Amino acid sequence: MAAGRQRWSTQIVAGSERSPGVLLLRYRRHSGGDDQVGATLGASKATKAATGATSAAVKWRRQLERGQMTRPQSTAFEMSNKNKELMNDIFTNCKLKNGFGPSVQATAAATSPTKRPLSPDHPNPALPITETPSPAMNRMGWALRTLLVADNSSCLKDRKVSGKLIRKCAPGTELVDWLVNLSPIVHTRAQAAGMWQALLEEGVLAHVNKEQPFKDKCFLYRFRIDEEGGTAAAGVPQAEDLGAANEHIREALSALFQRGPDATLRMILRKPSHERTSEELELVFEELVHIAALSHLSTSIKRELSSIFVFEAHAQAGTILFNQGDEGRSWYILLKGSVDVVIHGKGTVATLKTGDDFGKLALINDAPRAATIVLKENNCHLLRVDKEHFNRILRDVEANTLRLQEHGKDVLVLERVAKQRGQHSAFKYTVMSGTPAKMLEHLLETRLGQSVGGMDPFLDDFLLTHIVFMPVVQLVDELANYFHCDAHEDAQTPEDREYIINFKKRVIQFMQKWVMAVRHAAFEEPSVCDFIEDLAAEVEADPDLNEETSIVHNVLTQMARYQEDRNQNAGQKWKLPPNGQPICLFSGNATPSKTVIRPDDDIIFRVYCADHTYCTLRFPMHTTAELIKACAADKLQLNRGPEDLVLVEVKSNGERSVFKDNDVSIPTGLSLNGRLFVSVKDHLDALTQLQEQECPTEGVDIDLEILSTKELAYHITLFEWDLFWAVHEYELLYHTFGRHHFGKITANLDVFLRRFNEVQYWIVTELVSTPSLSKRVGLVRKFIKLAAYCKEYQNLNAFFAVVMGLSNMAVSRLQQTWEKIPSKFRKIFQEFEALIDPSRNHRAYRVFVGKLQPPLIPFMPLLLKDMTFAHEGNKTSLDGLVNFEKMHMMAQTMRTIRFCRSRSLGLEPPSPKSEGEVRSYISSFRVIDNQRVLTAMSQKVEPTRKL
Ligand code: CMP
Numbered sequence: 006m007a008a009g010r011q012r013w014s015t016q017i018v019a020g021s022e023r024s025p026g027v028l029l030l031r032y033r034r035h036s037g038g039d040d041q042v043g044a045t046l047g048a049s050k051a052t053k054a055a056t057g058a059t060s061a062a063v064k065w066r067r068q069l070e071r072g073q074m075t076r077p078q079s080t081a082f083e084m085s086n087k088n089k090e091l092m093n094d095i096f097t098n099c100k101l102k103n104g105f106g107p108s109v110q111a112t113a114a115a116t117s118p119t120k121r122p123l124s125p126d127h128p129n130p131a132l133p134i135t136e137t138p139s140p141a142m143n144r145m146g147w148a149l150r151t152l153l154v155a156d157n158s159s160c161l162k163d164r165k166v167s168g169k170l171i172r173k174c175a176p177g178t179e180l181v182d183w184l185v186n187l188s189p190i191v192h193t194r195a196q197a198a199g200m201w202q203a204l205l206e207e208g209v210l211a212h213v214n215k216e217q218p219f220k221d222k223c224f225l226y227r228f229r230i231d232e233e234g235g236t237a238a239a240g241v242p243q244a245e246d247l248g249a250a251n252e253h254i255r256e257a258l259s260a261l262f263q264r265g266p267d268a269t270l271r272m273i274l275r276k277p278s279h280e281r282t283s284e285e286l287e288l289v290f291e292e293l294v295h296i297a298a299l300s301h302l303s304t305s306i307k308r309e310l311s312s313i314f315v316f317e318a319h320a321q322a323g324t325i326l327f328n329q330g331d332e333g334r335s336w337y338i339l340l341k342g343s344v345d346v347v348i349h350g351k352g353t354v355a356t357l358k359t360g361d362d363f364g365k366l367a368l369i370n371d372a373p374r375a376a377t378i379v380l381k382e383n384n385c386h387l388l389r390v391d392k393e394h395f396n397r398i399l400r401d402v403e404a405n406t407l408r409l410q411e412h413g414k415d416v417l418v419l420e421r422v423a424k425q426r427g428q429h430s431a432f433k434y435t436v437m438s439g440t441p442a443k444m445l446e447h448l449l450e451t452r453l454g455q456s457v458g459g460m461d462p463f464l465d466d467f468l469l470t471h472i473v474f475m476p477v478v479q480l481v482d483e484l485a486n487y488f489h490c491d492a493h494e495d496a497q498t499p500e501d502r503e504y505i506i507n508f509k510k511r512v513i514q515f516m517q518k519w520v521m522a523v524r525h526a527a528f529e530e531p532s533v534c535d536f537i538e539d540l541a542a543e544v545e546a547d548p549d550l551n552e553e554t555s556i557v558h559n560v561l562t563q564m565a566r567y568q569e570d571r572n573q574n575a576g577q578k579w580k581l582p583p584n585g586q587p588i589c590l591f592s593g594n595a596t597p598s599k600t601v602i603r604p605d606d607d608i609i610f611r612v613y614c615a616d617h618t619y620c621t622l623r624f625p626m627h628t629t630a631e632l633i634k635a636c637a638a639d640k641l642q643l644n645r646g647p648e649d650l651v652l653v654e655v656k657s658n659g660e661r662s663v664f665k666d667n668d669v670s671i672p673t674g675l676s677l678n679g680r681l682f683v684s685v686k687d688h689l690d691a692l693t694q695l696q697e698q699e700c701p702t703e704g705v706d707i708d709l710e711i712l713s714t715k716e717l718a719y720h721i722t723l724f725e726w727d728l729f730w731a732v733h734e735y736e737l738l739y740h741t742f743g744r745h746h747f748g749k750i751t752a753n754l755d756v757f758l759r760r761f762n763e764v765q766y767w768i769v770t771e772l773v774s775t776p777s778l779s780k781r782v783g784l785v786r787k788f789i790k791l792a793a794y795c796k797e798y799q800n801l802n803a804f805f806a807v808v809m810g811l812s813n814m815a816v817s818r819l820q821q822t823w824e825k826i827p828s829k830f831r832k833i834f835q836e837f838e839a840l841i842d843p844s845r846n847h848r849a850y851r852v853f854v855g856k857l858q859p860p861l862i863p864f865m866p867l868l869l870k871d872m873t874f875a876h877e878g879n880k881t882s883l884d885g886l887v888n889f890e891k892m893h894m895m896a897q898t899m900r901t902i903r904f905c906r907s908r909s910l911g912l913e914p915p916s917p918k919s920e921g922e923v924r925s926y927i928s929s930f931r932v933i934d935n936q937r938v939l940t941a942m943s944q945k946v947e948p949t950r951k952l
Contacts, residue, residue, distance in 0.1 A: 127315075130218040130275035133208030134318035135384060138229070145257035146209030150228045151242045151250035153183065166225065171213050174227035177201070181221045188258045194221050199265025200258075201226070206268050218272045274316035274388070286311045296388075298338045298362040301404050313394040316340075317387040319380050326378040326387075329450065330504055333367025333374055335389045336399070342385030346411075347377040348446070349504070350490055354411035356381060365403060368395050369421065369434050372451035375409075407434055409443070415886060416443040435893075436463055438886035441475040445483055453511040453518075460518060462893075468522035469734060469899050470892040473742065473881065477530040485536055488512045488543075506549045513553045516540065520560050526735055528567045537564055577603065578623070581610040585678040585702030586929045587763065588756055601731045602626060602673070602752035610672040612637035612652075613682045615691055626750045630664035630671055637683040651686050654679045657698040657935040661689060667745040673755035677762050677934040678702055699938050701770055704931030705922075709771065710780070712923055714787050715915040718794030720923045721764070721803050722862070726910045728757045729802070729862050734899040741872040741895070757865060761806050766939075767930035768810025772819065773942035781946070782825040785811065789830050792837055798912055799861035801854060808837045815936070815943035822947065859908040863901060871898045 138146065153161045153175075160179035163172045175183075177198070184197040191197050202219040204210040211232065212218070213225045242250070270292060273285045281289070289311040293299055299307060317337075319326070326337070329349055339361050346355040346363070354376070357363055367374045390399065409417040419434035436444060444467060452461050471480055491497065491505045516537065520527045528534055541557045544550045577593030579602060590600055591609060604627040612633065613619040620640035624633060634652040638645060652664045652671065657678035664671060675681060678698045684691075736754040739747050768788055775781045788807055795804040810816065811834065817823075823831070840849050847867055854863065875894035882888060933939055 127277060128275040128317060130272040131212055131216050134206050134271065135208060136320040138207040138209045141260070142204065142207040142209050144253065145261055146204050146228060147230075148250040148253040148257045149204075150230065151246055152187070152254060155242050155247050159183065164225065166213070171225065171227065173231040174213055174225040176223040176225055177220050178223055180226060190258060190262055196262065196265055197221075199269040200261040202272055203261050203264035203268035206271060271316050274314055278312045281312055289314065296338060297360050302402065306398060306402060309398050310390065313390060313398070315389045315391070317389050319385045319387070320383060322380050322383050324380045326380065327364075327374055329374050329377045330507065331374045333364060333372070333392065335391050336362065336365045336368055336395050338362045338388040340386040340388055342380065342382040344385065345379045345381050347379055348375075350487070351411075365395070366407060366419070366434060367451070368392055369400060369403065370451060375447065375451050406437075411443070415884070416440050417447055418886065436889045438883050438888050438890070441471070441479070441887060442483060444887065444889065445475070445480070449487060449508070449511050449515060453514050454507060460522070464518055465522055465900070466889070466893045466896040468519050469896040470738065472735060472747065473738060473892065474887040478532050481530070481532045481536045484512055484515065485539070488540065502549075509550060510553055513540065513544065513550070513556055516560055517556050520563055523735070525567045526733055528564050534564060537561065571603075574603070577606040579606055579608040581608060581672045581675070582703070583611055584697065585932070586704070587759065588673060602750070602756065604750050608672050610681065612641070613680055613695070614641045614643060615682070615684055615688060617695055626673070626752050627669045627748065628671070629666065630668045631666035633671055634666070634683050641683065643683065643685065645685055649685055651684055651689065653682050653684055653689065653692065655682050655692050655694050657694060657933075658937060659694050661692055663689070665745050667748070669744050669748060670750035670752050670755060673750070673752040677759060677766065677932055699933070699935055701774075701931040701933045704929045705926045706931070707922060707926050709787065710783060711919070712926065713915065713918045714790045715794050716918060716920070716923050717927060718791050718798060718800070718803075719912060719915050720927050722795065722798040722800040722912065723910070724927055725757075725760060725800055725803055725862055726860070728753070728760055730906060732757050732902070734902050737869065737872050737899055737902070738895065740869060741876045761802055761865060762934060763930055763932055764803055764806035765810045765813070766932045766934045768807055769813045769815050769939050770931060770933045772816050773939055773946060776946050778821055778825070781819065781822045785822055785826055786830055789834050789837070793833065796837075799857055801850075801864045802862045804837075805841055805864045808834075808841050812838060813939070815939040818943060819947050820950070859905050860910045861905045863905050868898050868901060
C-alpha cells in the first residue's frame, strides 16, 4: 500500500445514519492527475438493475406456485406461501371495527409527508416506500381506477369530510368489497387489503390524510392521480381506455395478488412495536426463519426480533446510510438491493448484496463506523435493529466470527470475546487474523481516539509484534500516508476537515502509544525519527492540532534522550574473554550497571581453526556469520572460498553447531565454555574442543564459606536485575523466529540466558570440586539457603538455576552428602523441587509467580519455551492473513517481561560483610559446563558405593 497507495477524497454533502441524503458522495482518486468519479451510480443503470430484480422475483414466485422451485434463503424479503395463507386467515378472522377512528399516529399526522425522509427513525407505514410509483404499479393502479370510475355503482365518490370536499375517495371497506367481487382469485378480505396496500406503498393510492396504511376499515383512500387533479383525473373514462383497462386487469390483479402479502409484511415492520398485534408478530417471525443472517439465532431470539425489526426502504442509489467515523446506532440486514462499503483512502472495498448484514462491528466494539455505507441501487430494502435492542437481545448471542472482505478477499477476521475486567463494553470483537494494512487501519479507525487511560490489548499486541508481519519502515510509511491524507485536497468541507483532523490526532496517539510500548526500540530506525520530526513540525503549524503539541513534545523529548544516550555510549566495546568468563564491557562511557548491548557496539572475540590456532577479531555485534567467517579464514590463512567454509561453535562436550551465514549476534550466542571455529565444510567432523574447555572457566578464587549467603543472594539479584533490565521484549521475538529473519541481535537476552547456565553449573562445579564431605554438606546447606533468599528477593531465574544445580545428576548422586543434610533443609529443598517441577506445563511455578507483584526476575527459559510453543504450534500466516491469535499469544509472554519490570528494584541491602568481594565473586563464577566431566568429578569425590 505504502508508496502506491491511492488516495480518495470524499465529498459529503449531507446525510448520515437515520437521515440519509441522496447522491451525496463524490470520490476522487489522486493517484495521477485524473479525477475519477467513483461511487455515483447512473440512475438508468440502477433502475435497470432494480427492474431486473423485480422480474426475476415474479418469475421465481410463479415457479414457486407451480411447485417447480423451493424458496431460497435470504432472498428479498418476500413472504412465503405458507405465511400468505396464515396471514389471510388472520386477517379474515380479525374482527376489525370499521369506520373512522382516532388517528393512529398523531405525530405522523402533524408532519408533512413531503418533508419527511423516506426512512426516518420511526418509518410511517402510511407513506410510500418509493419516491415515485414504478411504471408497472402505475399501470395497475390506472386499470383499477379506470374500472372503478366506470362502474356507476362504485364507491369512488366525491365526499365531504369535516367540511372539506375530497374528490374521488372511497372507504377501505368498500374498496375491499369491490375487489373481492371483481376477481375470483381474491378469496379473502385480507388478500384484497394486501393488494391495496401494495398500491399504497408505492404511492399509487393513499389515505386522504396520509395517516393510515391500507386498512379494511372506513378510512378514506384515493388514487394519487385524483390528489393531483388535472385532466387525467377528470371525467368518465373513454371507451378505448376502458377496453385497455379490461385487457390489463387480469394481469394487474395477478401481480397485485402476488405483492399483497409482502406489502402487508413491510407495513407491519414499519409500525411501532407496540402497534404490532400478536398475529402480526407471528407472521414476521415466520418470515425471519428464511433470513440467512439470522439462521444461527434461536427461536426465542427470533421471536424477540419480530417486534423490534424495522423495515427501511431507500429510493435512491448513492444515498449514504452512514459515514465512516459516525457513532454506530443500528445493525442492518440487506433485504433487497446492494450497498458499497467505502473506506477513506481506498474507495469502494466491497459490495454487500441481498442477505448480507453489516454494522455490528461498531455496536459490539463501541467504536466508530469502520466504513461508509452507500446504496448501490435504487430502491434498496433493509431490516434495521437499533443499538438499544441489539445490546439487549443480540450482543451476547451474535455470531462469533465476523469476516470483513475487500475486493472479494478476506482482509480482517474478528471474533467475539468475553468481557475482560475493566472493559467498558460487555463483549468485544477481537482480531483473529488480517492483512497488516487492514489491521493498522482497524486500529486507527476504530480503536484509537476514544478511550482514555489503559492500552487497548489489540493495539498493544500490534505494537509488540508488528515487526513479524510489518517491518518498521512499512509501518512508518503507512502512518505517514494516513497523516498526510489531506495532502492532495484542494477544497475541504468542514466535515472533511473534522474527519482529517481526527485522523491526524489518532496517528499522533498511535505514535505516543508506540513509544510507550516499545520504548527506545521505536527510535532505532532513522525513518521513524524523521517521521516524528515531520509530525512535530506539522502539529506546531496546525492550530487545529494544538492539544496534540504536548504529546508530540513528549515523544520528541524521549527521542532526544535516546539519541543523547546513544551518542554518549557510542563506541562501546565488549569482550568475550578467552577462558569462558562472561561477556564484559571492555571500554565505553556507559555506567557499569544497566548497560545495554547495542547492535553497533564492537565485540572482541577469538576464532579458532581445526589445529586450535586462533585469531582475535573485533566486529560490531550485528556482523553476520558470513563476514566473520571470511575474515577469520583470511587471518588464519585457510585459503578457501567462503562457500567451502562454515562458522561453527564447538561446545565443551565436543558438540558442534553451525551458524547460518546470515546469522548475527554470534559471539554472545555461544554456550558457557563454547568456542568459535572456522572450518572447511568437509572437515567439520575433525574439529575437537580445546583442552581448556574441559577445565573450569576462569573465576574469582574465594572461600565460599566465609561469604554471607544473604549478601550473595542480594548481589546476584542486583547483578541479574541489570542483565534482565537490558533485555528488550523484541529480543524474544528475534530469538523465537530466528535472528537472521530480522538481522537483529539478541545479545542482551543471550547474556541473560548464559547467566542462568552459569549459576546452575557453578553450583554443580563447586560441589563436585569440594573433596571434603563436611564442606560439601556445608555448601549444600548454603545453596539451599541461597535458593531461599533468591526466592525471597523474587529472583526466580536464579532460584531455578540454584535448585536445578542442586538437582543435577552429579549432585543428586552425592548420597553421603545428602544423608548428612538436616531433615529441615531436605524438606525445604523438596518444596523447592516441587516448585520447579515441569509437569503440567510448570503449573506449580505459574501459580506461584501469578501471585507475585513486581519487581521480579522471571524464569526466562520458561518464557522462551512459551514463545517457541506459540510459534511452532501456530502458523504465522493463515490463508494469506496474519494469524493474529499467534501474535497475541506471543505478546502475552512479552508483556510478562514488562510486568516484571514495571517497578524498580528497591531491595533492602543486608548488612555488608564483604561487599566488594561478593560483588566481584558473583560477576564471574568458576564453571564447568560439561556434564560428563562433572559426573566424573562427582564420582571422584564420592565413588559409587559397592553393595
Ligand atoms: P461497522 O464498523 O459497524 O460499520 C461499517 C460496516 O461495514 C462494518 O461495521 C462492517 O459490518 C461492514 N464492512 C464490510 N466490509 C468491510 C471492510 N472491508 N472494512 C470495514 N467494514 C466493512
